[in-house]
Amino acid sequence: MSTLFINDIVGTGSYAVPTNDSEMAAVEASLTSLISIGVPLLLYTRCVAWVRSYSTDPATRHLCLMIQEFIYDAEQNPDATAVDAMCTSIRSTLLAVTAIDSVGTIQVDEHLV
Numbered sequence: 001m002s003t004l005f006i007n008d009i010v011g012t013g014s015y016a017v018p019t020n021d022s023e024m025a026a027v028e029a030s031l032t033s034l035i036s037i038g039v040p041l042l043l044y045t046r047c048v049a050w051v052r053s054y055s056t057d058p059a060t061r062h063l064c065l066m067i068q069e070f071i072y073d074a075e076q077n078p079d080a081t082a083v084d085a086m087c088t089s090i091r092s093t094l095l096a097v098t099a100i101d102s103v104g105t106i107q108v109d110e111h112l113v
Helices: 020-038 078-095
Strands: 002-011 042-054 057-072 098-103 106-108
Touching: 002 042, 002 078, 020 042, 020 057, 020 078, 042 078, 057 078, 078 098, 078 106
Parallel strands: none
Antiparallel strands: 002 057, 002 098, 002 106, 042 057
């Protein structure tokens, strides 16, 4: 099974970087729902959100998402072409939400693909 990381989601309103556990839970649920609706060929068992800050700018916080044990287009270990299509679809889905301003890198755990 593979793990997918979506790094540095920056948004406002419902998708702003959360400041406490209840906000984190709400954002995680929103992102999980958004991805499952917007990327219909993607099935997964677990989705976890977390906040990251960088030493170069510790005052700025970034939202990240990890999707574990995913299957895309009926493949447990999709090939590079399918992974590229999936990542493009996820990025498009997230950026279609007006409250999300930008999405950083999207990467798949290379050891499992």
